[in-house]
Amino acid sequence: MSSKAPDQNFLFENFSKIVGKDDVSVDETELFAYSLDASNHQGEPWAIVRPENRDELVQILKFCNEQRIPVNPRGAGTSFAGQALALKGGVMLDMRKMNRIKEINIGDRTVVVEPGIVYSKLNEELAKYGYSFPPEPGSAMSCTIGGMVSNNAGGIRAIKYGVTRDFVMGLEAVLPNGDVIRTGSRSIKTSSGYDLTRLFVGSEGTLGVITEITLKILPKPKHVQVLIAVFKTAVDAGKAASQIINSGITPSAMEFVDQFTAAAMNPGLSKPLPLGEANLMIETDGTEEDIVKAEMEKAAKVCQESGALEIKVSQDPEERLQMWRARDSVTTRLMQLRGEGMVPYAIVDTGVPISRVPEALRELKDVAKKAGAPLIVMFGHIGDGNIHLALSIDPTKELEKGDKIARSIMETVINKYRGTITAEHGVGLSKAPFMPLEHGVALNYMSKIKKVFDPNGIMNPGIMGLDEIPQSTFTHMPKKIGGS
Numbered sequence: 094m095s096s097k098a099p100d101q102n103f104l105f106e107n108f109s110k111i112v113g114k115d116d117v118s119v120d121e122t123e124l125f126a127y128s129l130d131a132s133n134h135q136g137e138p139w140a141i142v143r144p145e146n147r148d149e150l151v152q153i154l155k156f157c158n159e160q161r162i163p164v165n166p167r168g169a170g171t172s173f174a175g176q177a178l179a180l181k182g183g184v185m186l187d188m189r190k191m192n193r194i195k196e197i198n199i200g201d202r203t204v205v206v207e208p209g210i211v212y213s214k215l216n217e218e219l220a221k222y223g224y225s226f227p228p229e230p231g232s233a234m235s236c237t238i239g240g241m242v243s244n245n246a247g248g249i250r251a252i253k254y255g256v257t258r259d260f261v262m263g264l265e266a267v268l269p270n271g272d273v274i275r276t277g278s279r280s281i282k283t284s285s286g287y288d289l290t291r292l293f294v295g296s297e298g299t300l301g302v303i304t305e306i307t308l309k310i311l312p313k314p315k316h317v318q319v320l321i322a323v324f325k326t327a328v329d330a331g332k333a334a335s336q337i338i339n340s341g342i343t344p345s346a347m348e349f350v351d352q353f354t355a356a357a358m359n360p361g362l363s364k365p366l367p368l369g370e371a372n373l374m375i376e377t378d379g380t381e382e383d384i385v386k387a388e389m390e391k392a393a394k395v396c397q398e399s400g401a402l403e404i405k406v407s408q409d410p411e412e413r414l415q416m417w418r419a420r421d422s423v424t425t426r427l428m429q430l431r432g433e434g435m436v437p438y439a440i441v442d443t444g445v446p447i448s449r450v451p452e453a454l455r456e457l458k459d460v461a462k463k464a465g466a467p468l469i470v471m472f473g474h475i476g477d478g479n480i481h482l483a484l485s486i487d488p489t490k491e492l493e494k495g496d497k498i499a500r501s502i503m504e505t506v507i508n509k510y511r512g513t514i515t516a517e518h519g520v521g522l523s524k525a526p527f528m529p530l531e532h533g534v535a536l537n538y539m540s541k542i543k544k545v546f547d548p549n550g551i552m553n554p555g556i557m558g559l560d561e562i563p564q565s566t567f568t569h570m571p572k573k574i575g576g577s
């Protein structure tokens with residue numbers, strides 16, 4: 094693979110022949126804009142290309158493969174771990190022009206889409222038929238389905254409905270040599286051969302470019318209730334969450350937010366939420382109103398028995414919308430702290446077994462504090478064991494300390510809890526140093542699989558620990574904050 098940028102005119106001319114001049118850019122300002130995503134990293138492409146169809150992608154990939162030019166697919170660029178950047182230069186493929194819904198099939202409960210369609214736009218269309226694609230990440234208003242599939246994105250409803258992976262029935266993808274493969278089946282059941290669909294889900298653009306996705310869809314629930322319960326400590330809230338699951342109910346969402354997170358959520362709301370030290374936000378849904386209500390009553394009772402200081406139940410759709418909007422805004426508000434001269438490090442995205450959530454909430458905070466973390470914010474999709482921590486680090490002095498904190502957290506999650514270094518955001522660059530910790534020898538096999546699809550290593554190089562393992566989680570930082 095070439096690490097040196099070829100002459101820009103050469104790139105512009107060759108890509109223009111394939112997609113037309115209007116869909117190629119080598120403009121300095123635009124290249125800079127595409128050098129960032131929602132992570133702390135930076136990686137600038139040599140050119141930006143906006144393909145409109147599969148045939149253009151076949152030509153682009155063949156050309157790049159021959160020339161050994163890195164190819165970096167990108168949806169909306171909302172990734173938190175640096176996987177939507179051009180870490181080794183090369184071409185940035187902006188996939189957002191491929192945004193058509195090709196088929197909505199209510200009889201089969203499937204939808205076929207191009208990868209560039211935005212999550213909320215797809216769900217607006219599905220709502221016209223009373224259906225939805227439920228995973229709903231916090232970035233629902235902007236992220237693309239291609240980005241969700243490639244990161245295996247999750248969201249607040251994973252506890253009941255699953256994550257993106259659970260909905261992908263099949264894919265079409267273009268490989269670096271120009272081959273077009275179709276994976277999966279329209280049949281709900283298939284036991285036919287290796288599951289290449291699942292291999293592509295979560296592959297972060299390292300195997301090929303996805304050009305079509307077949308998703309399962311579900312009828313929208315008719316009845317929904319929400320609850321906010323305030324607790325004295327995170328451990329009390331964690332215990333209540335575990336007991337709710339043990340009681341046999343499966344809420345459609347169960348979120349934990351600590352005091353600092355609550356403080357970030359409330360400003361801007363017309364009616365502030367009754368949030369305190371440690372809070373659970375719970376939703377039940379279904380087709381039968383009395384069952385939804387009974388489940389909510391049971392959840393409220395468990396919260397009460399677990400020492401909740403205050404409980405508020407609501408059936409009002411406006412209040413529910415406001416509550417989830419506030420929850421969705423959490424990461425954005427934490428990211429805004431960058432303006433205060435802090436790096437809310439990579440919004441740690443660990444996952445642990447559900448039964449061990451209360452213990453992990455306490456221990457991860459202690460581990461981070463012991464390693465010297467200056468500020469620790471905790472929130473997460475507690476019902477599925479996904480715990481987020483945000484640690485603020487002084488970008489001019491504390492990168493070594495940041496590495497130490499991140500490693501202590503990851504080691505605890507893997508060695509003690511048999512959890513995961515990333516439950517939904519993906520590995521990218523920031524979690525690549527910890528891939529050997531989680532996967533051991535299996536990581537070698539992941540690298541070998543990548544080589545089968547991409548022998549020249551042109552697909553999104555530098556991420557997931559497949560071609561190299563960075564020693565620090567703070568590589569490829571913007572120059573102004575002193576990174577390499």
Ligand SMILES: Cc1cc2nc3c(=O)[nH]c(=O)nc-3n(C[C@H](O)[C@H](O)[C@H](O)COP(=O)(O)OP(=O)(O)OC[C@H]3O[C@@H](n4cnc5c(N)ncnc54)[C@H](O)[C@@H]3O)c2cc1C
Pocket residue numbers: 130131165166167168169170171172173176177188208229230231232235236237238239240241242243244245246247248249296297298299301302303304421424425517518553
């Ligand atoms: C405010 C905020 C809230 C968030 N909340 C959540 C959350 O609740 N849950 C969650 O899981 N994530 C969340 N995220 C992270 C992120 O939004 C999701 O992972 C999202 O799915 C990324 O989609 P995207 O279109 O931005 O993809 P990008 O960031 O552009 O790309 C993601 C990956 O997909 C690859 N890719 C994109 N398109 C293709 C394609 N066609 N073929 C092959 N590879 C491709 C890219 O190379 C990259 O590796 C949040 C981010 C923000 C900023």
